[in-house]
Each structure stands twice: as C-alpha cells, then as structure tokens.
Amino acid sequence: MAALRKRGLAYKLLSxxxxxxxxxxxxxxxxxxxxxxxxxxxxxKQYPEYTKDYxxxxxxxxxxVLIIAGTADHAVGIKGYKTFAFPEKTVREIEGGHLLYYENSAVFKAAVCDFAQQH
Structure with missing residues (x-):
C-alpha cells in the first residue's frame, strides 16, 4: 500500500x-x-471478523445470494468471487472496479433490482 501511495497509484485498488x-x-x-x-x-485484532475466512x-x-463482481476490482480480486460456494448464487460481473455503484451505477442498480424481483 505504501509503495502504491508513493507512486500515486493507490486509487487503482478501487477504480x-x-x-x-x-x-x-x-x-x-x-x-x-x-x-x-x-x-x-x-x-x-480489533476487527478479527474482517480477516476471517468465511x-x-x-x-x-x-x-x-447476489454476487456483484467488478471486472477490474483489485481491492478484493477480479476472480475472488469464484471461491464462494453459495448453493443459490447469481453472479453479475460488471465492467468496473470496487466502486461499481459509482462507476457503473445504472448496471449495478439493474442487477440489484432484477435479482430482487426474481427472489
């Protein structure tokens, strides 16, 4: 993180x-x-739930379960969602990074609304 910040590239983790x-x-x-x-x-140690493997x-x-994954989300990894084993999962890969609700809000909103209407 420090190296990315020093080079002015830390933002690329999110977008x-x-x-x-x-x-x-x-x-x-x-x-x-x-x-x-x-x-x-x-x-x-203050937030152990964030480092636990679920x-x-x-x-x-x-x-x-709706899984929304950004095609360029380097904060959590672009293929990390593939490890989830939810029996009833719907996956929507959306063009963008970690902040899809800003980057591609219309597609993000449509994915959530479609999922909600179907379930």
Missing part, C-alpha cells in the same frame, strides 16, 4: 478512473472510511 474516486470522496465520509479501512488493515461457510447458506 481505474480517478473521477470515480473524486466522486466517492465528495459523497462518502471519506476521512471516516479511510480511518476504518486503515484500522481493518493494521489493527486486525469461504467454507458460504455453502451452508440456503438463501438466494
């Missing part, structure tokens, strides 16, 4: 588009979310 990051900063409580993100990354548990959830 390829700096305008998306600017929009997020203008709308979200950016300072608070940054503080929380840093606490999760560097104070893992993959095996996913197969036990017997409810419909």
């Amino acid at each position: 390829e588009d700096t305008a998306t990051i600017q929009k997020q900063m203008a709308v979200d409580d950016y300072e608070h979310s940054q503080d929380f993100a840093m606490a999760v990354l560097f104070k893992q 993959i095996a548990f996913t197969q036990q959830l017997k409810i419909p």
Whole structure:
C-alpha cells in the first residue's frame, strides 16, 4: 500500500478512473472510511471478523445470494468471487472496479433490482 501511495497509484485498488474516486470522496465520509479501512488493515485484532475466512461457510447458506463482481476490482480480486460456494448464487460481473455503484451505477442498480424481483 505504501509503495502504491508513493507512486500515486493507490486509487487503482478501487477504480481505474480517478473521477470515480473524486466522486466517492465528495459523497462518502471519506476521512471516516479511510480511518476504518486503515484500522481493518493494521489493527486486525480489533476487527478479527474482517480477516476471517468465511469461504467454507458460504455453502451452508440456503438463501438466494447476489454476487456483484467488478471486472477490474483489485481491492478484493477480479476472480475472488469464484471461491464462494453459495448453493443459490447469481453472479453479475460488471465492467468496473470496487466502486461499481459509482462507476457503473445504472448496471449495478439493474442487477440489484432484477435479482430482487426474481427472489
């Protein structure tokens, strides 16, 4: 993270588009979310639920699950969702990074609405 920040590239974990990051900063409580993100990354004893591996548990959830994955989401990995074993999963890969609700909001909203209407 430090190396990415030093090179001015840390934003690429969330989005390829700096305008998306600017929009997020203008709308979200950016300072608070940054503080929380840093606490999760560097104070893992304080937030152990964020570093626990829940993959095996996913197969036990017997409810419909919508997985929305960004094609360029480097914060969680572009293929990380493939490890989820939800029995009733619907996967929507959407063009964009980690902030799809900003980057591709119309497609994101349609995916959520379609899923909700079907279930």
